[in-house]
Amino acid sequence: xxxxxxxxxxxxxxxxxxxxxxxxxxxxxxxxxxxYHLLDRYCEIGFFWDGEYVPxxxxxxxxxxxxxxxxxxxxxxxxxGCAFGYTTRYWEFDxxxxxxxxxxxxxxxxxxxxxxxxxxxxxxxxxIMTGEPSPRHHYKIALARRIATYARALGIECILPGYIGNVxxxxxxxxPNCRYVDVKWGELPPSAxxxxxxxMFRKIGAEMIREYIAEYGTDHIYNxxxxxxxxxxxxxxxxxAIKIDFARNVIxxxxxxxxxxxxxxxxxxxxxxxxxxxxxxxxxxxQIPQDSFYVCDIWAERHPIYKRFDYFYGKQWGFSVLHSFxxxxxxxxxxxxxxxxxxxxxxxxxxxxxxAFYINPEIxxxxxxxxxxxxxxxxxxxxxSADDFLQWYAVRRYGRESAPTMLRAxxxxxxxxxxxxxxxxxxxxxxxxxxxxxxxVSVMHRGMLVKSLRHAIAIALTELERQAKNELFHRDIVDxxxxxxxxxxxxxxxxxxxxxxxxxxxxxxxxxxxxxxLMDALEELLASFEPYCIHPIVSKAMRxxxxxxxxxxxxxxxxxxxxxxxxxxxxxxxxMFELVRFYYRPRxxxxxxxxxxxxxxxxxxSGAQNLLKNGGFEGGNGDVPAVxxxxxxxxxGRALRDNAVSFTGDWSGKVEVTNGGYANLHQVIxxxxxxxxxxxxxxxxxxxxxxxxxxDAKDAxxxxxxxxxxGRIMRGSSDWRTCAGCIIxxxxxxxxxxxxxxxxxGVAWFDDxxxxxxxxxxxxxxxxxxxxxxxxxxxxxxxxxxxxxxDSPPQRKPMAQVLPRVFELVRRIDDGLQESYMLAIVGKPGxxxxxxxxxxxxxWRMTYAGGEMSCANGIATMRSKTKWFLFGTKVDVDIxxxxxxxxxxxxxxxxxxxxxxxxxxxxxxxxxxxxxxxNEGMSRNWESVAIDLERILLLxxxxxxxxxxxLNNQAPPHVVQWDYLRLCxxxx
Numbered sequence: 001x002x003x004x005x006x007x008x009x010x011x012x013x014x015x016x017x018x019x020x021x022x023x024x025x026x027x028x029x030x031x032x033x034x035x036y037h038l039l040d041r042y043c044e045i046g047f048f049w050d051g052e053y054v055p056x057x058x059x060x061x062x063x064x065x066x067x068x069x070x071x072x073x074x075x076x077x078x079x080x081g082c083a084f085g086y087t088t089r090y091w092e093f094d095x096x097x098x099x100x101x102x103x104x105x106x107x108x109x110x111x112x113x114x115x116x117x118x119x120x121x122x123x124x125x126x127x128i129m130t131g132e133p134s135p136r137h138h139y140k141i142a143l144a145r146r147i148a149t150y151a152r153a154l155g156i157e158c159i160l161p162g163y164i165g166n167v168x169x170x171x172x173x174x175x176p177n178c179r180y181v182d183v184k185w186g187e188l189p190p191s192a193x194x195x196x197x198x199x200m201f202r203k204i205g206a207e208m209i210r211e212y213i214a215e216y217g218t219d220h221i222y223n224x225x226x227x228x229x230x231x232x233x234x235x236x237x238x239x240x241a242i243k244i245d246f247a248r249n250v251i252x253x254x255x256x257x258x259x260x261x262x263x264x265x266x267x268x269x270x271x272x273x274x275x276x277x278x279x280x281x282x283x284x285x286x287q288i289p290q291d292s293f294y295v296c297d298i299w300a301e302r303h304p305i306y307k308r309f310d311y312f313y314g315k316q317w318g319f320s321v322l323h324s325f326x327x328x329x330x331x332x333x334x335x336x337x338x339x340x341x342x343x344x345x346x347x348x349x350x351x352x353x354x355x356a357f358y359i360n361p362e363i364x365x366x367x368x369x370x371x372x373x374x375x376x377x378x379x380x381x382x383x384x385s386a387d388d389f390l391q392w393y394a395v396r397r398y399g400r401e402s403a404p405t406m407l408r409a410x411x412x413x414x415x416x417x418x419x420x421x422x423x424x425x426x427x428x429x430x431x432x433x434x435x436x437x438x439x440x441v442s443v444m445h446r447g448m449l450v451k452s453l454r455h456a457i458a459i460a461l462t463e464l465e466r467q468a469k470n471e472l473f474h475r476d477i478v479d480x481x482x483x484x485x486x487x488x489x490x491x492x493x494x495x496x497x498x499x500x501x502x503x504x505x506x507x508x509x510x511x512x513x514x515x516x517x518l519m520d521a522l523e524e525l526l527a528s529f530e531p532y533c534i535h536p537i538v539s540k541a542m543r544x545x546x547x548x549x550x551x552x553x554x555x556x557x558x559x560x561x562x563x564x565x566x567x568x569x570x571x572x573x574x575x576m577f578e579l580v581r582f583y584y585r586p587r588x589x590x591x592x593x594x595x596x597x598x599x600x601x602x603x604x605x606s607g608a609q610n611l612l613k614n615g616g617f618e619g620g621n622g623d624v625p626a627v628x629x630x631x632x633x634x635x636x637g638r639a640l641r642d643n644a645v646s647f648t649g650d651w652s653g654k655v656e657v658t659n660g661g662y663a664n665l666h667q668v669i670x671x672x673x674x675x676x677x678x679x680x681x682x683x684x685x686x687x688x689x690x691x692x693x694x695x696d697a698k699d700a701x702x703x704x705x706x707x708x709x710x711g712r713i714m715r716g717s718s719d720w721r722t723c724a725g726c727i728i729x730x731x732x733x734x735x736x737x738x739x740x741x742x743x744x745x746g747v748a749w750f751d752d753x754x755x756x757x758x759x760x761x762x763x764x765x766x767x768x769x770x771x772x773x774x775x776x777x778x779x780x781x782x783x784x785x786x787x788x789x790x791d792s793p794p795q796r797k798p799m800a801q802v803l804p805r806v807f808e809l810v811r812r813i814d815d816g817l818q819e820s821y822m823l824a825i826v827g828k829p830g831x832x833x834x835x836x837x838x839x840x841x842x843x844w845r846m847t848y849a850g851g852e853m854s855c856a857n858g859i860a861t862m863r864s865k866t867k868w869f870l871f872g873t874k875v876d877v878d879i880x881x882x883x884x885x886x887x888x889x890x891x892x893x894x895x896x897x898x899x900x901x902x903x904x905x906x907x908x909x910x911x912x913x914x915x916x917x918x919n920e921g922m923s924r925n926w927e928s929v930a931i932d933l934e935r936i937l938l939l940x941x942x943x944x945x946x947x948x949x950x951l952n953n954q955a956p957p958h959v960v961q962w963d964y965l966r967l968c969x970x971x972x
Contacts, residue, residue, distance in 0.1 A: 002026075006109065007070040008034035012062060021062065029109065029155020036105045037069065046396030047105040049368050050531075051472050055399050069379075071107070072346055075318065075356035076378040077159075077296070078103055079112040080266070082362035086326050086572045088114060089559060090541040096147050099364075104154040106375040108359070111151055112223065113158040116144025118215050122207045128170045135546035141215065148216045159264055160216060162224030162254070163208040165193035165201055165246075175200065181232045181242065187567040193232065196245035205253030213258065220260040224250050226284065228269040243280055247287035255292070263293045267312075267320075270305055271298070278309055285313045296320045296358045300345075301338050301374075307957075311350050318356025319345045321374045326362045326572030330425050331417040331483040333370035335386055342381035363572070365531075368475075369393060369410070369418060390414060397472050402463045409456040416452035417483060420920075421445040426486045427493045428519070428584045429573035431775055432591045434709070434767055436497050446487050453484040454814060457807055464800060474799045478529050481806055482522070482575050488814055489518045498940060500595045502909075503721055508599060512592050514813050519585050521809045526577035527794040528802040534560070534578040535789040552790060556783050563779045578789055583782045590774040594765045598711060601722035608756040611669045611677075612738065615753040617641045617651040625653060628665045637663030637742075647682040647720045647751035653740050655691070656747040664694075665740040669755060671697070673731040676763050676770075679738065680724040681753040685714045687910045689744025693723055693753075696737040697730055706730045711767060714748065716911030726763050726770040746910075827932035830969035833882030834875055838963065847872045851953055859963045864894070864956040870902065872950035875967070879905065879943050882967040883934035885917070890926045894958030898922060903933065904948035907941045914948075915940065921960065932970070 003009060008025035023034035039045045042062055046053035088095070096114075103111060118141060120130050133141075148158045165183075172180065172192055179198040182190035194201040209222060226246055233239030254261040270276045296318035297306045306312060306319075319342060323333055345351045357378035359371060372393065376384050390410045394403040417423045424446065457480050460473075467473035496511035526532040534555065541551045560579055562568040573579070612627075613619075619626035623640040630639040635657070642654040655663040671677070685691050693710035710725035729736065740750040763770050836843075838860045841853055850869030853862050862871065891898045899921025904914045917936055918929070937943035946967065953960050 003030065003068075005071075005074065006030045006033065006107070007068070008037070009069070010034055010038060010065050010067045012065045021065070027155065029104070032104060032155060033069070033107045036107070037067070040105075040396070044395055044400065046472070047102060048397065048472060049102055049365050049371065050475055053397055053399065053470065053472055071378075072380040072382065073318075073355060073357040073378060075110055075294075075358075076106075076108045077110040077112075077318065077356055077358040078108045078360070079114075079364075080360040080362070081112065081115070082326060083360075083364050084114045086363045086559060087365065090537055090544070090555070092540060092543070093143060093146055093150075096143075097150060100147070100151050100154060100156060103151075103156055107379050108375065109155060110157045110159065110219075110221070110356075113148055113151075113160055113216065114144055115161065116141040116215070117161075118211045119208060121211050122204060123168060123171065125207060126171065126204070127174055128168060130168055130170070136544050139545050145216055152217070152219070157219035157221060158216065159221045159223045160209070160212045160218060162222040162250070162263075163205040164224060164227070165196065167192060167194060167204075183227065183230045183232045185230050186565075196242060196249045202249050202253045202256065205250065206256040209254060209257035209261070218258060220258055221262045221264055222254055222258075223264050223266070224254075225266045226250075226269050228266065229272070231272070231275045239275065240280055240283070243276075243284050244287055247284045251288050251292060261292070263288065265293070265295045266298050267295045267305060267317075268298045270295075270309065271303070273308075281309045282313050285315050288315065290314070291316070294318060294356060296356060296360070298322055298358075298360060301341055304341070306345075306351070306354075311353065314353065316353050316355045318358045319354055320358035320360050321371075322360055322362070323370060323374075324361035324363050324366060327425070327429065327570065327574065328361075329363065329366050329574040330423055330486060331367060331413070331479055332423050333367055333418055334420055335370060335373050335389075335414055335418045337420070338370070338373060339377065339381065339384055339386060342377040342384075346381045363574075369413070386414060397476075398463065398467060398470065402466050402473075405459060405463050409459040412452045412456040412459070413480075416449050416456075420922075421449060423449055423483060424486050424490045426573075426575070426584075427490050428515075428580075428588050429575075430570055431587060433771070434712075446491055450484065450487045450491075450814060453480055453487065454811065456480060457484060461804055461807060464803065468800055474529065474803070475531065477799075477803050478525060478532070481525055481803070481810065484810055484814075485518050485522050485525075488810065488817060489515055491817060492518070494940060496592070496595070500599060502942070503599065503718070505599050508595065512596075514816070515588070517813055518810065519580065519588075521806045522575070523577065523581055523585075524797075525802060525806045526575060526580060528797045528799060530796065532576055533789065533793070534576050534787060535793045538787070538790050549786070552786060553783055556787075561779065561783070563783050569779075577794065578787050582787070583778065586778045587775055590765055590771060590778065594767050594771045594774075597764045597766055598722055598724050601724075608678075608758070610754040611757060612667055612753055612755050616649050616751060617646075617653045618649050620651070625651075625665065628653065628667055630665060632664040632666055632739075633657075633662065635659055635661030637661040639663045639665045642749060645684065645749050647684070647749075649751075652684075653750040653753070654747065655740060655742045655750070657742050658745050660744055662741065662743045664742075665750065667738050669736050669738065671729045671733050671736040673729050673733045675729045675733075676758050676760055677727045677729070677736065678724070678756045678758050678763055678766075679710045679727060679754070680722065680756075681740065682720045682751045683714050683723050684718065684720045684749045684751075685909075686717045686747045688715055688717070688742060688746030688748050689912075690715060691742045691746070691748035693725065694739040694741045695727055696739075697727075697733045698735045698737065699732045700734040702735075705732055708768070716907060716909030718909045720751070724764075725766045725768040726758075728760075728769040728773070827884035827886070827930045827935075827968075828971040829884045829886040829930050829966070830971035833967050833969065834877050835964075835966040836873065838965070841871070844871045844873045846870070847950055850955075853951075859961050860951070861892075862951060862953045862958075862960050862962070864953045864958045866956070868953060868955045868958075870950045870952045872902075872948050874948055875946050877946045877967050879934050879937070879946050882946075882969055883932055884930055884968040884970055885933045885949075885966075886928070886930040886968055887965040888926050888928050888963040889921055890923055890961050891921060892924075892959040892961060894954065894956075894960075898954045898958040899960045899962075900952035900954070902950040902952060903937075903946055904950075905933075905937055905941075905943045906945040906947055908944050909942075912947060913941060926963070928964075930968075933967075 003026040005026045008030040011022045013020045025031040123130050178200050179195035180192040181195050183193045184190040233242045294316040297304050298320045299322045300319045301321045359374050394407040398406045492511045492514045496508050499507035538552050557563050614627045617625045620641050625641040637657040639655050641651050643651050646652040653665045657663045691714040697706040711723040742748045765774050838855045838858050841855050848870040850867035851864040853871045889899050901918040903917050906912050
């Protein structure tokens, strides 16, 4: 048939003794696609994000060829704004040329143009002089213009920026009578935006587009997003009006500036289900003419919204692959699920208006395998299978000789890190504090992930000699090793935290020592691989006009840490050599020092005076302690002193409570803002829900300024443990109230309670204020102090030496850990100890609202209504006697892992812990499952009894049925 648009054909034709190859297409770029198709399919050249693999051939023999290709999606789009901040910020033109070449080779035909802001020209037209742009600003504009020219030469259309109503402060002063609306993003102060119905909104919007067209030319596509991650408007009525007016006036000013203009909007804003209801989105869409607009379902590979909004009410739309947020540099992504979701859209009769496939991660050049698959799917998902893709990937990336071996490694990855099990993100990339939560399913998955990664690396390294000069191979092994180290580090982290929780100093130190060895291995790995070093980025940025050495600070803060935006801190964290050595690792050292100080209890300053009176509770009259107040109790709470239990002396303070109340012993001391106090105590608990030290900071009038917990929470039953923390009195403080507190149920005894005035230089690092201060100092030093690697980069060692050496170091640590995560978690049920018949649901209660549960014929049906939800029932079963949790289930509606199970369990101290123990429910047919709860929970604690079981449905449209739920003995 006739070729049009992006369709192309390849034919071999005979003319007597001559044989010709003909490549033709419906457009110039279609012919280019045909050339790349030839090089890929018949020459086996691999075109990848991170480079190209060209096999060495002396001749090229072509078979008879008769191929016609037509895309399923007319629009195949790439790049989004976050990538310009987190990856491409300091790219030069050669970097952009390689990216655009890759796009053309993958048959992508539309891109977001990187920002080259020309808005200052518009403000000048309205009398607002914002100053002359810097040389760097002019350089960025020139670079963007060059990028647009090059992209269009390869047939790639450029999406230009638009306007959403933001104005500089000077504009508000000059035009005070305009109507404005406050728009607040995150924890930043609100900024004024022109109200969509104000005439200036339309005028400025049109001028913005005209200026961008004048600078960059146009393909008639403009990106304007409807208030993403914000909620402008004071009332529900105003919020709805703003959305409708925004749609109506944005399309109006686009057409004012460019009658052929098409509005592209990201659907990210619509993910906010509380602000954007289906009715809001429908009315929004109704304001926009057909064929002048398209919206992309921006996270469709994981959390699609197109069905919630009825396929965007007849408007054109796109299926988008987001996958990677700013800090998602670890290996991850379910490739089979991505194929399934893309094929579902391609075969869905109601999705006929899906005209685009959009690859839009926030960071690029990570998880190459996953995004190469996305690029394949963008052309025609119906011809893609996981097995064929992996075979293609192995040959194109490593060559035909190494492909059989590397395919074995790739299949291991496809069934683990690129399968249904979510790999870990590194614990060391985040600040750690009081609240550390890890569910056993994470540890269960880790065992399988570690085993697969280890095996895949071992297989791949057998090809090291053959792949010695292949940088693509080196990168893949580096990434596998990074993930291997991450999984083991996170497991050791949990071991250390569990040891801290149970007071096991030796186990704590063993786990910390393993983590330090893993960090040594990671540093050696990253230092030897330049793409994972910061110093080349700084060197490149220094070549921009008008830039000084201060650019290094901008890079470290803006690209990697967000230290100056604490609410976003580490959002874009990554495994970079300098980050690991000078930022992540010192923070983790400080964290482990805080836990160690509390565990070992060596805290008391020499010669310091205890500011509390009667800290050992030896003074008093009977069970009434001297000085301490005992009246701050609730319900059944009691606060007194006790001579039956003590750590030193004859007496201790005792607080006890039942039925959800609280009880406190408290005392007041003088304090001033900025003063530092060390608080220590010995605490013993019995069946305690929550016992801890607490403080209130109050001003001279007794008004509360701040409050918080001091040190650890004590739960369950345990002998005397040290609890300690530091308080930095906030500005305006005149008094501190120190509490010995218990909440919920149980009994707690306090002894040797002390408060010492100290200073930051002398105060030990402890959970809370001094650890936070230590974090602040480490982060400040990293941002402000020049990196030594910029002037003296680390000596790169040959990868042929580094890769096997690092693998051997990590493998040895793994050998010492396998017993702690490679447990048999699949059980075989024996005699029943507890069973749920599902005759009715009287014993079940909703623990999180969002759906409904019903029973019929001994089967429970759970139907999600508004969001994910849980129903639970009480049990009280000895886990050592009945460790097997067995059941049947099936998922009737919904996709993905829709059925989960949580249990609340009691450990040997009497503490109750709630854990996710199973989240694999995705079978459409009845499936019998039996898991060994005792072995699962041993991964994170010391379980004794099962107290509560909860069934968990995921978000709509999930409907799950459950049957034959029971706790059993292990079958012999």
